[in-house]
Structure formats: C-alpha cells, structure tokens
Amino acid sequence: MPDSRHCLQDAIQLNMTERRIKIHVPALTRVEGEGALHLEVRNDTIEQLQLSIFEPPRYFEKFLEGRAYSEILDIVARICGICPIAYQMSAAQAIESAFGSEINPWAQDMRRVFYCGEWLQSHALHIHLLALPDFLGFQNAIEMSASYPKEVRRGLQLQGVGNALISLFGARSVHPVGACPGGFYRAPDLPAVQTMIAKLEAARPEAVALLEWVCTLPLPQDDQTFTSVSLQHPREYPLYSGRIVSSNGLDIAAEAFDAHMQENHRPHSTALYAHLDGEPYLVGPLARLNLNLDQLPDAVANTLQQATAGTAVTFPSRNMFHSVVARAVEILLAIDEALRLLRNYHCPATPAVAVTPRAGTGVGASEAPRGLLWHRYDFDDQGLVRSARIVPPTSQNQARIEADLHRSLRTFGLDQSDEALRLRSEMVIRNYDPCISCATHFLDLQIDRRP
Amino acid sequence: MSKPLVAVHKFSSCDGCQLAFLNLGPALLTLTEQVEIRHFLEAGLDDPETAVEIAFVEGSISTDEELARIQRIRAQSKTLISIGACATSGGLQALRNLGDTESDWRQAIYAQPEYIRTLQHATPIKDHVKVDFELWGCPINSQQLVAAIRSLLFGVPPLENDAKLCLECKRQQAVCVMVTKGTPCMGPVTRAGCGALCPRFGRDCYACYGPGENPNTDALAARFSGLGLLPDAIARRFLLINSNAPAYRDAGLKALPSGRYPTQHD
Ligand code: SF4
Ligand code: SF4
Numbered sequence: 001m002p003d004s005r006h007c008l009q010d011a012i013q014l015n016m017t018e019r020r021i022k023i024h025v026p027a028l029t030r031v032e033g034e035g036a037l038h039l040e041v042r043n044d045t046i047e048q049l050q051l052s053i054f055e056p057p058r059y060f061e062k063f064l065e066g067r068a069y070s071e072i073l074d075i076v077a078r079i080c081g082i083c084p085i086a087y088q089m090s091a092a093q094a095i096e097s098a099f100g101s102e103i104n105p106w107a108q109d110m111r112r113v114f115y116c117g118e119w120l121q122s123h124a125l126h127i128h129l130l131a132l133p134d135f136l137g138f139q140n141a142i143e144m145s146a147s148y149p150k151e152v153r154r155g156l157q158l159q160g161v162g163n164a165l166i167s168l169f170g171a172r173s174v175h176p177v178g179a180c181p182g183g184f185y186r187a188p189d190l191p192a193v194q195t196m197i198a199k200l201e202a203a204r205p206e207a208v209a210l211l212e213w214v215c216t217l218p219l220p221q222d223d224q225t226f227t228s229v230s231l232q233h234p235r236e237y238p239l240y241s242g243r244i245v246s247s248n249g250l251d252i253a254a255e256a257f258d259a260h261m262q263e264n265h266r267p268h269s270t271a272l273y274a275h276l277d278g279e280p281y282l283v284g285p286l287a288r289l290n291l292n293l294d295q296l297p298d299a300v301a302n303t304l305q306q307a308t309a310g311t312a313v314t315f316p317s318r319n320m321f322h323s324v325v326a327r328a329v330e331i332l333l334a335i336d337e338a339l340r341l342l343r344n345y346h347c348p349a350t351p352a353v354a355v356t357p358r359a360g361t362g363v364g365a366s367e368a369p370r371g372l373l374w375h376r377y378d379f380d381d382q383g384l385v386r387s388a389r390i391v392p393p394t395s396q397n398q399a400r401i402e403a404d405l406h407r408s409l410r411t412f413g414l415d416q417s418d419e420a421l422r423l424r425s426e427m428v429i430r431n432y433d434p435c436i437s438c439a440t441h442f443l444d445l446q447i448d449r450r451p
Numbered sequence: 452m453s454k455p456l457v458a459v460h461k462f463s464s465c466d467g468c469q470l471a472f473l474n475l476g477p478a479l480l481t482l483t484e485q486v487e488i489r490h491f492l493e494a495g496l497d498d499p500e501t502a503v504e505i506a507f508v509e510g511s512i513s514t515d516e517e518l519a520r521i522q523r524i525r526a527q528s529k530t531l532i533s534i535g536a537c538a539t540s541g542g543l544q545a546l547r548n549l550g551d552t553e554s555d556w557r558q559a560i561y562a563q564p565e566y567i568r569t570l571q572h573a574t575p576i577k578d579h580v581k582v583d584f585e586l587w588g589c590p591i592n593s594q595q596l597v598a599a600i601r602s603l604l605f606g607v608p609p610l611e612n613d614a615k616l617c618l619e620c621k622r623q624q625a626v627c628v629m630v631t632k633g634t635p636c637m638g639p640v641t642r643a644g645c646g647a648l649c650p651r652f653g654r655d656c657y658a659c660y661g662p663g664e665n666p667n668t669d670a671l672a673a674r675f676s677g678l679g680l681l682p683d684a685i686a687r688r689f690l691l692i693n694s695n696a697p698a699y700r701d702a703g704l705k706a707l708p709s710g711r712y713p714t715q716h717d
Contacts, residue, residue, distance in 0.1 A: 063546050066713050067687060074657055074691070078543045081467020081590060129473060133495060140495025142483050153477050160476040171648040173474060174467045174590040175659070178652050185654040 019043055019415075023422050035434065037425055039405075041414050049405055051398065051429065064388040069095050069181060069357055069379060076375075076390070077175045080435055082125070085118040085166065086368030087390075088179050089240060090375040095181045098362025098379050101355045106348035107183030109341045112240045114169040114179065115366070116334035119239070121162030121173060122369035123285070123327040123334075126433045127214070128155030131324050134427045135217045151213065154206050158331060161203045165338060168196050183352030193345045200339050207335050211328040212307045219325075220427075223318040224407055226400060227279055228287035231367050237295040237333055238288060239367050245291060246281065254365035257374050263395065273399045274391065280399035283371025284432060285326035290316035297340075300333050320404060320431040327433075357383025368393050370433050394434045401432050455504040455604065458490035460524055462510030462517050463544060463573060467590040468535035469493055469509055475593050482597075485604065502527040505603060507596075508582075511537045511544060513573040525580035532599060532609075533576045536589035540661055541575045541695035543589070548572040548695055549704070549712040575695065584609050587642055589659040589692045595644060612644055615663040616656055619643040625650040635675045635688060640666035640698070661693040668702035682706050 021041040040048040060079055067075060072091050077084035089111060096103060103111075128151075129141045138144040145152040163173035168188050170176020178184050188196075229250070231242035245251045252260065263274045275281070289296075293315055296304070308314060313325050359381040365374045371393030378386040408428045409421060416424070459469055473494065475482060486505075489498045506528035512518055525531055536542045548571075576582050586595050586609075599609040616638035620627060625647050628634040637658035638650060649656045668689065675685045689703035690712055704710050 059544065059547055063543065068684070071657075071687065071691070075543065078465050078467075078589065078692070081465040081470050084467070125473060129494060142480070142488070142494065142496075145480055152480070156476045156479065159474070163474055171652050172590075172592065172645075174470050177649050177654065180654070186652045 021414075021418055021421065023418055023425070035429075037422075037429065039409075039421070039425060041409075041421075044414055046406060046409065046414070049402060049409075051401055051405070051434075061388045061390060064377070064385045067385050069099075069355075069377075069383040069385070072377070072385065073179055073181070074175075074177075079390070079392070081174050082122050082435060083118060083368045083370065083373075084175050085115055085170070085179075086366060086373045087375075088176075089115055090364040090366045090368075090373045090390075091377070092179060092181055093241060093364030093366065094362040094375045094377050095364075095379075096355065096362070097364065098360045098377060099181075099355055099358055099383070101182060101353060103183050103353055104348065104350070106187075106346070107351065107353075108240075109344075110169060110184060110187075111179070113338045113341050114166065114176075115239055116338040117162045117165030117168075117173075119162070119330055119334040119369050120338075121159050121166065123331050124155050124159035124162060126369075127210075127324055127327055127331075128152055128159070130433065131430055132217075134423070134430060135219065135324070154210060158203055158206060158210065161199050162334070164199055165196060168192060180352055182355040183350075185351065187348050187351040190345070190347065193342055197339065197342050200335050200342070204332075204335050204339070207328075207332040208303055208307075211303060211325070211332055214325050214328045215307045215311045215313050217324070219313070219319070219321040221312060221319060222321060222408055222411055224320070224404065225318065226320075226404075227276065227281040228290045228316075229276060229281045229283050229396075230288040230291050230372060231365060232292060233295070237292055237297070237337075239337075241366060244365065244372065246276065247287075247291060250276070254374065255363045257363070257365065257391075258376070258389075261391065261396075263391070274396040275399060280403050281396065282400050283393045283396050284323065285330055285369075285371075286317065286320065286323045286431075287371065288367060289326040289329060296329070296333065297336055300329065300336055303332060304329055320408075320428065323431045323433070357381065370394060370435055371396060392435070394432075397432045397434065401429060401434065404428055404431075454485065454487040456501065457486045457488050457600075458499070458501070458503045458506045458524075458528065459488065459494075460490065460499070460506060460508045460510075460520075461492065462508065462521070462538070462576075463513045464510030464535070464537045464542065466493065466509070468537070468588075471534070471591050471593045471596045475597075478593075478597075482600070486600065499524075500527070502529075504529045505600070506531045507534050508532065508538050508576050509534050511541045511573040511575060512579055513544065513570050515570065518570070518579060521576060521579050530583045530603060531576075531580065532584045532586060533582045534586045534591050534596070536587065536659060536661060536692050537573075538576045539582075539585045539587055540693040541573050543692050543694075544573040545575075545693075545695035546690065546712075548574070549690065549700070573695075584611075587661045588644060592645070612642070613664040614643045615639060615666075616641040616643050616645075616647060616650075616660070619645075619647040620650050623647045623651060628653065628655055629674075629678075633678050635678050635680055635684075637671075637688060639671050639674075640668050640702075657688075657691055658699065659692045662696050662698040666698050668698055672702055672706055682708055686712065 023039040036052045038050045073088045076087040076091050079087055133140055133144050166173040166176055170178035228247040231238035232245040233242035261274055261276050361378045363376045374391040376389045405428050412424050489501050490496055533539045602609040628650050629636045634655045636655040638656040641656050641658045642660045642663040644660050672685050685706040686703045689699040693699050
C-alpha cells in the first residue's frame, strides 16, 4: 500500500512530465488456473493493482453437504489436479479426528511417503515448466528446452518419479484412488516397493544437481518483510501434520486456526483474502523452510550448505525469489524421506483401521506443495457431512501477493518499461506458485451471517 | 510439411486433465516435435485466436464469458475434442444443476454476491457447440490423449471405447469387489478406459469415466438395494463425478423418493 510519505513524493513530482502506465495482463500464463493482473501507475504512484481471480466458483463446500464421510476424499481431490493428495490428506485427518479413530503407524508413514510424491511432482513441474523460463529468459519451457535440453529433461524425469511414487499408493497420479479414511485401500507389495526405491535412488543425484544449479541462477535480490506461517512437527520437517506456527511467535493447534484467521471477499476476485490476526502472511515452501531449518535431515542440510556456499542464497530468507531454491530443497527432502520410510517397508496386517462414524467436528491441516491447507467438517451421527470449510494456500497468499507486488514494483523502479514491469509482476506472482483453481472454490460460509 | 497446430483451452475445471500433457515427461518434448502447440496457458503459450487443427477443451461452461469463448474456439478449430468429465458431462460441479441452488449458494458464500457472475448450471461443451470427439475420465490419462493425437495425425477418427469397466476387470484379472466383498461398485454401468484402477486396488469404482454403452442402471440400483444401500446412498452413487450424464442423472433421481437432490439435511 502506498504510505503517506510516498503520496507526498507524488505530490512533489506532479509538476514533472506526467507518465501514465496501464498494464493489463488478461490471462496470466504459467500458473494453475485463470487469473489476470491489472496495474495502473501514474508517475511514481501505483494507483491500482489487482491480481484478479475470475475463475468461476465451483462450490465444493456446498457439494460436500449431505455426502457420506467415505465419499469426501474422492470429492475434494477434484478441487485441484496438481495437489489432490493434499486435499485427501487434510480431509482424512479431519474425518479421523471427528470420529476419534487412530490410524496405524504403517499408514501414518505411508501417507507421508504418498505425500512426498506430490511434493516432488508439483515442485518439479513448477520449477521447470512454470518458473525457470522467467529466470532464463524464455516464453515457456518448450522453447527453453532447445537451449537447456538436459535441465528440462531432468526436471520432467523428477516429476515422473513423483508421479510414480503417487501411483504406487494411489494407482494414478491425478486424483489417485488408493487413500481412504483409516489408511489405504491396499498396501503395495514388496517388489513394487523395491522398484520404487531403485527409481528414487537413481533420482537422488539428479535432485542434488538441480539444487546446486538453481542456487547459481540469476535470481533478483529483493529483501522484504513478511510473516511466514507453516506447520511444525516435533520430530520431522512438516508435511503431513503438526501445529501451526508463525515467524511472529504464533504457536497454535490446528483447531484454533480459524480463531486467528479472517477471510474476506473483494469485488475483483472470486477467491477470498485471508489475514492472520489482521496481517497478510506467507505460506508455502519458503515459509516452511524459513521456519523449519532445524528439521531438515542432515544430508539435505549439508547439501544445501554446499550448494549455497559462495552464492547470495541463505536461509532463512526474506527474498521471495528464493522460493525456487526452497522448492528444490524440498524435492531432495521428499526423495530422502520417501527412501528412509520405504527402506523399512513391511506389508502391514491391514492397510486401514476400521472407522466408525459418530456426530462431531474434525479439523485436519497439512502442508500442500503451495502451503498450509486446512479443512473442517461437521458430521451427523451417520457420518454425513453437515457443513464443510476448506482454506487453501492460495487464498491465504493472495493478500501477501498484492502487498509484495506493491513494494517489489517500487523497488524495481516504476520508471522501467511497460514490458519490464509486466514481466517483473508476473515473476513476483509466480514466486508464490498460485493455484487459482484451488483458490476460487473455497468460501467462508460464516461471512454472510454478519450483519 | 508444417506441423499441425494444436490448442489446449481451459474452462471451469481443476486443471487435472491438462496434466495428461504436462505429465507426459520427456515424451512431451517428442510430442512438440510432431505438433505445434500454439495455445496452452499453463505451459506458457498464449495465443487463443489462431486457427488450429485440433483444439482440446477442458472444463465445463459456467459463465457468459465462457459461453462466448467456446463459440470462438469452435469457429477457429477444425477438430474439437472435449477432455475429461467436466468438458464431456459437466463434471462434479454439475451437481449444482440438480437443484435450484446456485443463486442461494452464491448468496451464502460471498459478501457481495452481485460481483459473481455465473450461470445457473455448469454444462458440458457439447451443449453449446459441436464436439468432434470425447475423451472421458476424471482425469483422462496420457495414453488416451496420445492415442487420440496419433489417430488424428494418421487421418483416422480416434477409436471410441465405450465397453464396460467389468470387461476391463476381467482383462486385468481383477477380483470383483461386488461379488467378493459386497462393495457397491459402479463398474457395471461405467465405461472402460482407466484400466480398472479401483477394483485392482480393492475398492469400488465410483464412475469417474462416465456411463458405458447401454448402462443397465435399474438392475444396478436394485443390486445396490440388495446390498443394503438406502435410497439416498444409491442416489449418491449415481450422482457424483458425472451427475449430469443423462443415464446417471435419471438413475440417481429415480432412486430418491422425493426425486429431488440435494436431499434435505438438518
Ligand atoms: S474432468 Fe476431473 S480431472 Fe479433468 S478437469 Fe474436470 S475435475 Fe479435473
Ligand atoms: S475404476 Fe471407476 S472410479 Fe476408478 S478410476 Fe476407473 S472409472 Fe474411475
């Protein structure tokens, strides 16, 4: 937001030659879903800046009402083709918590492995197909692959390993069918797990090379102040579960989240804006890494240290452009975590515990590739959904994205060419890997009840 | 010879079907040697106006803007293929077509509902323009996609596979979950194409590939009832991912004593 000091500056500069810029990007490319950017600059002032999200709402929270608990995982997956597992895992935890069910340690571990597949797939896709063309000066990855064939191929291969890991537990990588309340429908057999371990082992050096490479990219230097929010877990890097913490000292159980988080609606967007205790905040890979450096396994921490030595990259980082590095770190982490857990694999007595419905409310929170994903369901005694509420990462980041655009464009220089300003805006937005398909479908049913 | 031009368009959807392209892996690069992708926003290609040989369309139509856009796309595309349940039957979001609920929901959800312009129904592409081929599935898989492109490159229409899932189970030697566990499986009325993924994972099919040829929904509803499902639960089986496909919609509403969905819940 332009503060009073800047307004003063604008007034002083009014007698200089006036410059007006209007930049309208009607359809942002290389993001999930459909959004537009509208920017109006007069001289030294940003008069209007909107990340408009105009995807039509798909009303998932309403569709869930009246459906059985056993259908939820198949329904919520359809919110997002890139992170269906995040939706399934947050929902499964909410269901189990509402019914007082404890899944067995095998299922607990394997859900983490399953989820690692999604991080690997989603981050590899984002880095290579969505983000890298910005840093290397191409329109898209297909064009980029002519100059960087090895790197693009490596990225697509890592993405493929992530997809294979998801399919091991879910039969397919988009809207997998293997997870259920209580655990999984089926446990993979040993030979399939052995094959997967071999794939992960082969991918590991590639992930190390990727991390080393992204640290050497020409990433803009742009430090800023923001609040990071993520899950935190006493024993491991947060992924499947944990408490919600922030860089401002917040430390709450997932159940308490909605007491601190407010969502509101703005005319230019079908997504809601979330604030934490009144402030915009960041969720996603950079926030997670900033808050959980201590939880990185030694091998990953050491590789990160070597990769960043002699570069401008350090963590914790206040530079949003380091998000791409955080994603590469989490790719390596996902491979190592999957390997650690699969090397101890055994076939369980049963892949799922029986889940018995009862009336009540349950909350589930997990770390989607793009950040904290929070679900709450209220059930009747038959296990039918009475009401559902879902808060996806992108609507949490939306206020932060606009705040970032305001200050990044100023730092970048409003006197830059229209084309340069447009490109910089898009790069800033892509740092957040916004998932617009996710963002539009969630809506706070509390809102209308206010006078 | 110049490469055939291809476009990938998105309407109301989860982006999952487009991933059939982006999940091709290194084969994605091979594909781009054979066709030239002109428009595909997620992949960074932004050229919605060029005339193309093949347009792939994901998502259902749910706003006026989308309605106008699909007309333009049809006019400039030689072959138009709907990909996935959203584009082909309306998808999960077509659940809203079943009741007079859309405006109520908008009111309930948004503080300023007047800013949200959506049509009352979410509808498949074929309700608005001619669709040359349909690829069913939620999501479609990369094999379906590559097979369709390959056929078109050879100048032959893609093969229509509307056999039932049960046949695929037999082919895959999957154990029938309905016979062995009494699980209410939608396989008998669902089109093949996924490889019988759910039964092979020991669970019921929930019909994400839509209706197969001549689905005997009455017989299946009766069977579900025999397995102990109450009318509401039978209706929910039919009314999920492809609730707007006529065979499923009719069977679902028929199962409900009130003939109305959503059922009142308090
Ligand atoms: S058909 Fe399914 S996978 Fe495809 S876009 Fe629609 S919801 Fe997503
Ligand atoms: S078995 Fe049925 S629900 Fe499962 S993937 Fe195949 S068509 Fe979809």
